[in-house]
Amino acid sequence: MYEATDHPDDDVVAIGPADYPHVRQFVRPTRRALLLASVKERRDGGGEGSLYLLDAAHARRLLAPERPVELIPIPTAYRLDDLTFAVVQGLISADNALGADDRLLDAEEQGLEQHLQRERTVYAREAVPGLSQVGAAWLGSRFCSRHALRWLTKNGAPSALWSRAQIGEEVLPLLLFRQQHQFIDEFTKLAAGGDEQPGVVLCVPEDVVAASPLYQRILFFLALAWLEMRGLVTWVCGEPEYAKSDEFVLVPGEQAVIGTWMRAKDNIWSADVAVRKAQVRDFDLSVRHARAHSVTQGGSSHARLRAAVEYLGLEQTWGTLPRRCAELGAYGTVDMLQSRSRLIALDEVDRALRYVGGLGSA
Structure with missing residues (x-):
């Protein structure tokens, strides 16, 4: 100092x-x-x-x-402050872990193709005992995104992505992982041909919100803003019973490609493809429920994010948060922080900050 x-x-x-x-x-x-x-x-x-x-x-x-x-x-x-602490803490924890895991992750990624050949596949956590929690999240998300893109039907457009990400470190992959940025890009392109505006469901019960420090709630809000900035509607489900639902990509009435990597118990990932009508209907009903009962209802990105501010208990900080995001986004985080891992990119964080900064005058 x-x-x-x-x-x-x-x-x-x-x-x-x-x-x-x-x-x-x-x-x-x-x-x-x-x-x-x-x-x-x-x-x-x-x-x-x-x-x-x-x-x-x-x-x-x-x-x-x-x-x-x-x-x-x-x-x-x-x-x-809470904003810069959220970004700094998130980057350093992810960057250090991925840097330490780099050799392991490179070796494991080379072997993903054999697993991608199968519709149903599970990879046990004990198969890579030296991998950190962040490294396992990167590998699991990497596989599940590639699995989804390989097995999605070529005839229909996906309408929704169901994520298990909650407040805190679980939203870091969306904000920081290069491969997640690429996956969201691909998902958005595929969904563009559908009849419905595509979106992402995240389940965050009230008790999770209440137990989360302010900086972690800010981090989650930045992730919501990043998704909205990408043209995806965000639906936040508050019912605890949905928190353990599998992660999946839904093509309404046709299929659900399941790829659970976050909080996947003893596995790095668990993937499957559901095509039977009864199965697909269950996933479809879950998405419809989340859309109808989202705690962040609104006809625009700004309205949904303002509802998220209230649900996340950010009202007291909202008077200064957009301005602080605008300031930090204008300078960029590249000089405040330096990413060392090849798997991390900070430019999307900067874009999210600038997007939130624009909400203050909207």
């Missing part, structure tokens, strides 16, 4: 030259590290100061010998 000075005209706080020797020593190793800049007083002259974040890798670039600087600037958008 370093004492910083406020530079309101440039919208930054800055670490001065007196600290450069220590900063250079601190950022020299290529380990994961963050600098904290402390400003004693707020700009308005009242109250306690704030902390601001900067990835050590970016500070290392700023202090390169061939690039002399008078100050180390940190945008005020990188102020540490």
